[in-house]
Amino acid sequence: MKEDFLHHIWQFKKFDFSNLETAQAEKLTILNSGQYLQKAGPDFFNSQIIIGNQKWAGNVEIHLKSSDWYVHHHENDTNYENVILHVVWEHDTEVFRKDNSEIPVLELKKYVSKKTLENYMDLTSSKTWIFCEREISNVNDFVFKNWQEKLFFERLERKSFPIQKILKETENDWEATLFCAIAKSFGLNTNGEIFMRIAQSVPFSIIRKESFEVENLEALFFGRTGLLDFESEDLYFKDLKFRYNYAFTKYQLQKVYIDPIQFFKHRPDNFPTIRLSQLANLYHSRLNLFSSVIHAESLPEYYKIFKIEVSDYWKMHYQFDKISPKKRKSLTTSFVDLLLINTIIPLKFAYEKSQGKDISEELIDLLESIQSEKNVIIEKFSNFGIQSKNAYESQSLLQLKNEYCNHKRCMECAVGLELMKS
Structure with missing residues (x-):
């Protein structure tokens, strides 16, 4: 007990x-x-x-x-x-x-009463995955839908905390905050923290100035990661290195010491070289990115904003010096979906909240138009009769599992309280 x-x-x-x-x-x-x-x-x-x-x-x-x-x-x-x-x-x-x-x-x-105690003991007795796995699909639909909405906004609030931290570090510069947050997403789980440190190491004013030439942005990104810290006969490599050294001196940048970029266990299309080139092209072709993501309302609008591919050199390379068959290497729909779920929507939520605006319904509508995430947790819920039809529902289920089920917070959960009445 x-x-x-x-x-x-x-x-x-x-x-x-x-x-x-x-x-x-x-x-x-x-x-x-x-x-x-x-x-x-x-x-x-x-x-x-x-x-x-x-x-x-x-x-x-x-x-x-x-x-x-x-x-x-x-x-x-x-x-x-x-x-x-x-x-x-x-x-x-x-x-x-x-x-x-x-x-x-x-x-x-x-x-x-004995019955109340039995209900509690039955609810919290050991199961294969979560305590209520046998009964959760029988919970009143109205109760469950309301609980899903609360779970979703709890998760959204939690995801907005890192945004607030970056915002404070950038002295309330929302555009710089977006740049750091997007950079982290482009780095995926393996290189996310490294990419964010790279973004934080270059004042966003420099990104604005150099965004008119994508090669200058690539030079900054590759140079800050240490991917230019060796010698090569590759002409594009030499050009980027020259541009980076010039920018380093011009802007009096400080050296950064970060962990080595990881290529291991990534599919080639997720190599950090490819993601950095896509990030550079995003900021080269979308000069008012922050304004665009804040004012976009529908999923097709977001897909249009993030319709980005790599520079010409990277269409035939995954690494310097190694030619590969030509491929466009655009941002995939699934990647943009994750970018929206984990970065854009939390940032938009935090920004509009700072402006005193409530866009709850808009965000729910947007997430309901995105496909459900596919992972072990969502699959497990499906096995117990809880289907996730879209990203709004999958985000709610992730919050339920990670913040309630994993910590045995049944008496703080609408599902647990409803089952206690049974």
């Missing part, structure tokens, strides 16, 4: 509260169970109760055992001086305030 079950029982009065007595054999009446704020300090604030003939207003603390009060050292914490009731599953010791007055205790196990 976990304390969150007791929080649920107390908050929603899922016990027989008609004839309560404290462990000290005094009549107890609950007028208001209090506010469950989930912050530091007591579990429930501003509760109101009557013990005997005395009315009390204050806070309620909940533990599995009375002795947990001392295990958690609440006796030395001033935040707990205003606790008027200690609610526990099992009363195993008396608890006293600093002035040696005893804190009244309510032992819940005397008042919780």
Whole structure:
């Protein structure tokens, strides 16, 4: 049993509260169970109760055992001086305030029905993947849809935190923030952090100035990654190296020390050389990229914005000096979808929120037009009867699994609470 079950029982009065007595054999009446704020300090604030003939207003603390009060050292914490009731599953010791007055205790196990306890035990018993895997597909559709929306925006808020961090580092320059965020996405999981450090190492004002020649941008990107730190007879390599050295001196750039770029385990079309060339071409051909992504509303508009391919040299190369059959190497639809899900939509959400605008419906509509992600988690949910038809639903399911199921937060989950009623 976990304390969150007791929080649920107390908050929603899922016990027989008609004839309560404290462990000290005094009549107890609950007028208001209090506010469950989930912050530091007591579990429930501003509760109101009557013990005997005395009315009390204050806070309620909940533990599995009375002795947990001392295990958690609440006796030395001033935040707990205003606790008027200690609610526990099992009363195993008396608890006293600093002035040696005893804190009244309510032992819940005397008042919780066998059926409620069985529901909880069944919900939280070990399964093959998640606790509710046998019942989740039976949850009321209205409840599940509302929960999906909350999960989606929780995930969106979490994804916007790194955006806010970059924004602060760029002194509230949204265009520079977009550049860093997009660079990270182009680097994929393997090189994402490296690509972002590269982007952060070049002031965005320089990117603006040099965007009129794609070779200058490629020179900056390749030079900052260290991919030009050797000698080659390749003419394009020599040209980029010359351009980079010139820009390095002209703009008085500082040297950067980053981990080596990784080619290993990537398909050739995902090689960092290809992604850097695509990134350079994006900023060469879309001079007002930030404005474009903020004002775009439909999926076709975004696909048009990110209709980008590599420079001529990289159509016949994956690495310097090694010629390969000619290929255009454009950004694929699946890549743009992931870019929208993980970067553009969180940034657009954060930007519009900073402007005091609510674009929730627009973002849901956009994600509903994007195909569902395909991964192990989405496949597992499908096996248990929960289908994901689009990216809005797959993002919600990822949030559910990663933030609730993985941490056994059943009593904070609408699915778990609904099943507890069954």
